[in-house]
Amino acid sequence: METTPIAAAPRASRTSAWVTAGIAAAVFALGLTFALKTTDAPTHAFAIFKLIHVVVAVFWVGGGILLTVLALRAERAKDPEEMAHIARQAVFAGERLFAPAGLVVLAMGITMVINSHEIGFGTTWVDIGLTGYALSFATGIGVLAPMSRRIVSLLADKGAAAPETQAAIARILLVARVDIAVLLVVVADMFTKPFS
Numbered sequence: 001m002e003t004t005p006i007a008a009a010p011r012a013s014r015t016s017a018w019v020t021a022g023i024a025a026a027v028f029a030l031g032l033t034f035a036l037k038t039t040d041a042p043t044h045a046f047a048i049f050k051l052i053h054v055v056v057a058v059f060w061v062g063g064g065i066l067l068t069v070l071a072l073r074a075e076r077a078k079d080p081e082e083m084a085h086i087a088r089q090a091v092f093a094g095e096r097l098f099a100p101a102g103l104v105v106l107a108m109g110i111t112m113v114i115n116s117h118e119i120g121f122g123t124t125w126v127d128i129g130l131t132g133y134a135l136s137f138a139t140g141i142g143v144l145a146p147m148s149r150r151i152v153s154l155l156a157d158k159g160a161a162a163p164e165t166q167a168a169i170a171r172i173l174l175v176a177r178v179d180i181a182v183l184l185v186v187v188a189d190m191f192t193k194p195f196s
């Protein structure tokens with residue numbers, strides 16, 4: 001019957017929501033168990049802060065890398081509609097997902113430093129992390145946000161294929177690439193803890 005797919009859709013979406021919630025609960029329970037049985041952190045609280053710090057950093061940096069790869073692919077294919085689509089996704093992800101994720105990463109990082117007797121502000125790798133975050137924050141507020149507002153209005157006024165729109169999109173995606181490179185340097189810094 002014609003009605004079957006329409007009737008089945010809400011059921012499928014409810015099942016998907018339950019399965020997703022189940023997976024999230026299982027990951028949360030396992031993560032918490034690992035943190036409470038840590039052999040690599042001074043306290044359980046530190047292990048939990050570090051877990052949140054790293055998981056959210058993976059989401060933030062990984063999401064940025066994926067957008068960069070998709071943008072490079074669209075650029076190479078010279079596909080203006082796809083470029084505009086990726087720019088719209090990047091504006092949404094930057095404002096609604098990556099900016100709050102960055103704040104969580106920063107908050108957990110600072111909490112760990114305050115909680116630790118061995119790590120302090122003034123430790124070189126911590127200062128490199130703070131500088132990287134400050135650079136990324138300043139780029140987001142001072143460059144990416146105004147650029148993305150301009151792209152939103154160019155898309156509405158002139159359309160995706162207009163040379164002006166495409167040039168603005170190419171510029172914002174280039175700045176976003178530099179921002180991701182800074183974050184990758186911070187990840188390398190956090191993993192290797194150089195100079196101190």
Ligand code: HEM
Pocket residue numbers: 050053054057061105106108109110112113119126129130132133183186187190191192
């Ligand atoms: C800018 C983005 C940042 C990213 C992507 C990031 C990423 C990471 C990663 C991947 C680790 C795990 C490294 C490991 O222990 O092997 C880590 C650990 C850590 N991060 Fe960050 N981090 C960032 C910013 C910060 C900031 C600003 C601070 C301090 C204010 C900070 C403080 C710490 C601390 C204390 C640890 C635990 C180190 C340990 O257990 O030995 N992070 N970070």
